[in-house]
Amino acid sequence: MEIEVKFPLKDHVEEKIKNFAEFVKEKFEEDLYFSHPSRDFSITDEALRIRKDMEGVTITYKGPKIDKETKSREEIKLKVSDFESAVLLFERLGFRKFWTVRKRRKIYRFKDVIFCIDEVELLGKFIEIELEGGIERKEELFTLASMLGYKKEESITKSYLEMLIELKNP
């Protein structure tokens, strides 16, 4: 289970993170999202994506969000050998290319908590704070977020994909 909160990036937040977390890496991520042959993922609140970054190619299934205040959900990740073959395989199974999300991501870590500073094409800058664990740990994430100057009410529960769809279809 991926427990995750997201906020719009405010001034000086990254400097605050640098004070207690270690820098891990910076990378450019290109995420291709698919539609399902017989389910409407926008109704079932699921997602299937193939991510390409400097570390390789990863297929990810995201289950429905399990919480109203955060964007926590089951995530199943699978490293694969080749982007083009992965796309073709899902297309042959009836999945269709649906949307591409591109972002530059800077990753920091404090204990088992990951801080991502994201600059998302068309959407702007955000911070995601996440960990792998049980939903009871979401309060830890909100505590860390409050140290950075965020109130619970500012939490964005929509995914970047959902935000981009809304932007194009207001």
Added chain:
Amino acid sequence: MEIEVKFPLKDHVEEKIKNFAEFVKEKFEEDLYFSHPSRDFSITDEALRIRKDMEGVTITYKGPKIDKETKSREEIKLKVSDFESAVLLFERLGFRKFWTVRKRRKIYRFKDVIFCIDEVELLGKFIEIELEGGIERKEELFTLASMLGYKKEESITKSYLEMLIELKNP
């Protein structure tokens, strides 16, 4: 495109192969086949499988057979990091575990042609002769097969999966 012919294994065929082909490897393959959430693969003549062997885990999509005399078809292969995650990912997408095919396979190679001596659980021994190329090259495969003592009419166009299904549902 995978151009492929299959025959029941006869006596002395493997000795004949050893005379001109090089031994590549021997391995045990476990193939888990899935059913599709909204298509009947037995009607569309497709297949989705996850193979586990000593070399790792591979997802393969097989398209409909393109020829009546051989079992030639499009194959899309994808090496992946982890068997359990791959199974779970397809299950979450609505695919269901359908059948497992287990075999011991000895592989020989002559130029770009692969000879597989297969001992398939419940079915017995077979030889598959295959290459990656255009369907016009199937006659090369039948020529090699005739050198091993096989007539075109002996060619088996059913997959091991189809043969196992028939065995259980005669």
